Amino acid sequence: MRGKDEEECTLQEPYWNARADDPPVVQQELDMLYDNLAGSFHHWGARLRKDNKDITSKHYNQTLDQCYERFQAIIPSNVDHPTVNCWMKPWFGGGKAYWEILRASALATRYARKSPFVLRMAGKELAFIKTSSDPHARTLS
Numbered sequence: 819m820r821g822k823d824e825e826e827c828t829l830q831e832p833y834w835n836a837r838a839d840d841p842p843v844v845q846q847e848l849d850m851l852y853d854n855l856a857g858s859f860h861h862w863g864a865r866l867r868k869d870n871k872d873i874t875s876k877h878y879n880q881t882l883d884q885c886y887e888r889f890q891a892i893i894p895s896n897v898d899h900p901t902v903n904c905w906m907k908p909w910f911g912g913g914k915a916y917w918e919i920l921r922a923s924a925l926a927t928r929y930a931r932k933s934p935f936v937l938r939m940a941g942k943e944l945a946f947i948k949t950s951s952d953p954h955a956r957t958l959s
């Protein structure tokens with residue numbers, strides 16, 4: 819069984835591998851991705867503060883939907899660059915683009931210990947990363 823640190827490394831690996839790419843455009847896109855994740859996270863935190871006693875399931879679900887929309891709206895701006903363009907093309911089972919995996923990995927890198935938020939935003943993609951890293955695992959859908 820994997821330890822928590824090893825699991826976090828596995829989830830962060832796609833992001834750090836992309837960071838190893840040299841072109842400035844790629845680095846700028848990854849910087850923008852990393853920075854833009856804060857918008858969803860801060861919205862989540864502001865709306866679901868622990869001291870807020872008025873949180874209803876409706877309020878929680880609205881916040882979840884708003885944060886998820888913000889998270890999904892994070893897309894690269896330089897899609898004409900060959901590397902970035904490849905990120906946007908579906909090539910995983912179920913039509914997933916590498917960008918979806920990269921965005922989830924960046925989220926797990928930035929907010930590794932904030933698992934409820936991370937799992938709500940990118941749980942499917944993170945599960946895909948985990949199962950892809952284990953030769954004995956298989957994905958069920």
